[in-house]
Amino acid sequence: MGCSGGLRAARSALLALLLGLSAPPWLQAEKLGDGCGNMVVYQDSGTLASKNYPGTYPNYTVCEKKIQIPQGKRLILKIGDLDIESQKCESNYLTILSSSTIHGPYCGNVMPVPKEIILDTNEATIRFESGSHVSGRGFLLSYASSDHPDLITCLERANHHMKNEYSRYCPAGCRDIAGDISGNIVEGYRDTSLLCKSAIHAGVVADELGGQINVIQQKGVSRYKGILANGILSQDGSLSDKRFVFTSNGCNKSLSLGDGFIPNSHITASSSWEETSEIGESVQWSPDKAWLQVQGISWASNHSSHREWLEIDLGEKKRITGIRTTGSTMLKFNFYVKTFIMNYKNNNSKWRTYKGILSNEEKVFQGNSNHGDLVRNNFIPPIVARYVRIIPQTWHQRIALKVELIGCRIMQANNSFTHPMWQRPSQSTGVAVGKEDRTITEPIPSEETSLGLKLTAIVVPVLVGLCLFLLSGICICATIRKRETKGGAYGSSDAQNPGCWKQIKQPFVRHQSTEFTISYNNEKETPQKLDLVTSDMAGNSYIF
Template sequence: GDGCGHVVMYQDSGTLASRNYPGTYPNYTVCEKKIQVPQGKRLILKIGDLDIESQKCESSYLTILSSSMLHGPYCGNVMPVPKEIILDSNEATIHFESGSHVSGRGFLLSYASSDHPDLITCLERGNHHTKAEYSRYCPAGCRDVAGDISGNIIEGYRDTSLLCKSAVHAGVVADELGGQISVTQHKGISRYEGVVANGVASQEGSLSDKRFIFTSNGCNKSLSLEEGFLSKSQITASSYWEETNEFGQQFLWSPDKAWLQVPGLAWASNHSSSREWLEIDLGEKKRITGIRITGSGSTMLNFDFYVKTFIMNYRNNNSKWRPYKGILSNEEKVFQGNSNAGDIVRNNFIPPIVARYVRVIPQSWNQRIALKLELIGCRVVQGNSSFTHSMWQRPSQSTEASLGKEDQTVTEPIPSEESNLGLTLTAIIVPVLILVCLFLFCGICIYAALRKRETKGLSYGLSNAQKSGCWKQIKQPFTRHQSTEFTISYNNEKETPQKLDLIMSDMAEYQQPLM
């Protein structure tokens, strides 16, 4: 049977594990996968863990076959297992086979291209590193690997946390792609918060000697706090619930209640439908890198409203609504929301959304659609492409082919306010210059017409003065012939003409008028 377990493979990196890892792998099973990186690159493999119950590698083992040689078999304690294998080719076949056994976790390995010599596996933790600052490359596929993390992106993570899983939780890398991480170590704190972010749940943690924090590009500020609380006109909804309690009191769960920083009620829709939406107008294009949402709140004891999953739409001025799609697929991305009414859940957008208008569209919920939210991001700055930071590495051309055109427009750099000012000045100056040119042209035309009129008047006077003498002396160059013959016939006097024969003399048009 299929002995492969967790497998995530991307063109630059990936992660493979045996079935049930880190539990016991099945008896009599085979896992065989071909892995490769782009042509012209060398393949780097790192074995994070290998625990195969076989002393002589007869029935259970792991091998790595490249075009030039076979690495392995690896099992038990027969031979030391290398932590890193660098192949001369860009592809290899991973083969794992098991026979009858009692225990054994199997294997977990990661790979990347030779562009990333600082590759680590999904199992490395913060306390495996001693430097105050360091940078490493996380492979794709570390989100669902077993192992605890404690902390959050703001205060940092307990040093016992898995590095790459924490990076996915922090929104520093996308699990589908992997990516470079930059880490700084700090003195530990007494307590680490447990929160859900990007599909990963961190656990509460106790005092530790050290903690690590991911460095970011700074585009992770609260857009509502940065700009001041947005007015009611800037947040709208498809509908909202007007609640009347048992005492006849009315409460409005209106869209202006949706801001996370505003205490009290949340926004709740009046209908239970996947077509309900909450829309935010940011006033101008912003780079939106994440969203934090919660439900009706833990203080609302009578209600347990929250959104379980949702999708995002976005648009700019005079454009259509577009769905936010997965980075490696053409399907709209479904984000994981809340599992209770009180906790705050964060999701990051990799790549970020660059838009003025965004909509949150709930897809599943508990009891009633209700949420409070906060958008995370920054202002758009010229030249600040969304892919300049390692967490937003642009996929290669082969990957871009799978991205929808909409996704590519999400991440295009937006002109700054200075360039907009230049365009505005140009729009004013050019029409003024055109008007000036038109006035000059009209003046020249009028002047020329007046001059021509004066000249005509002079020649006309001379003609009249000489007409009696000169005109008679001029011989007419043409003689007058028989006039043109017209034949117009009617069947009777009352009928309209039925036939018109018109025969013109060749010289008629040159005849002089009769004197």
């Protein structure tokens, strides 16, 4: 029995192997979606790439993704890169399908690949299919709504642009695309750096959302210093002819130095470590050592737990757009915080945890990877609060931290800090109002209002004068009628009710008359001239 059972199992395995080898490629393909790589999709833009991009995409896979933007807008697609090993697009190709058209298939060098495709609809299906091949990066494309005709892909670099100043729209999802950047937000970026990835590194846009960037090209520098910021590590760079910077929103000042140094009593901690030095002296790693501007050791907690925190009181509610951190800064004490979360509150309110842009989960920030290097994280949207707490989540050896908060006072902030997704419409005007910026203001007279008051002061007396003039004319007419009734009627029936206006014969000389011109729709007709007759002429200047 054992021998026959083993023989049957061997036959079944051999049959399965033969069927697998003889099966057509579409049966050998992996399940739908296995060919998809980096994909970040937001309501107004996104980025899609094949699996392993820019490495070789796998054999026998399919990637199919439906993308959609809000109704009433047109879909713009830009293909940043396409390298598919196929000459006839039979088993390796990319197609873009909308409700009315099919774009593609695209592959190899069979047909030119358009850099930009504009659809008449707000949705499309991207389909990438691979068969057997040896090489090929696959594809990378970005999309956005027709609100952003200046869309670029994640692969565009600053040296692709010749203008010294320009504005472009970065799609969501450029952070994890392969490609180097060199420099930092303070000194600028080398012109060979990827634009959108640099913008995320600088905290200008969030990777989850994308957004508009404003770029200024300047003369290059001899060296570019790389740092870790917003989850992206920029590289050190060498001399270049040009560099670029992003226009500042004005809310990136040090909050510990901008309005005078914050008192030591305004920075507290859950606990502090007391070190005994080699010579027996007591060294306090107290909270006041946590300021980044203060030389020497940092703050360090006495315990290693998730309940430890460092709290800063800014004295008043402020707009906090970022944070810079280091570890202990001491070579012999390799202490640092790897990840942390942020809590914040205002007067008489409860602590709240800063959450992700598109989720309701707490945002975990990437901290330091050694004791000395500086790391920056930006808050998009910004935190508006008086009190903040940094709560370490993971650390190396011991919790140790130096910090600097970046931001500005509320009155210095402008509307660019509030993304439409964090605004709500005003009930009275329908204008979006930020939750943290509800301010009651008194109406201020504008220039138009002042001009209206001046015109009113001129026009009203004129109108009053005209009314008095017309009233006087009516009284004069009434007096004339009364006199004529007493003196006898004219022979013509028309003369019995002549009124105050009559056409005057040319031989008569006009006395104290006022001339009016009446316009006609028919240009061939000659304007008729009428005279206002005074009481002195009333008895002898009417025509019967």
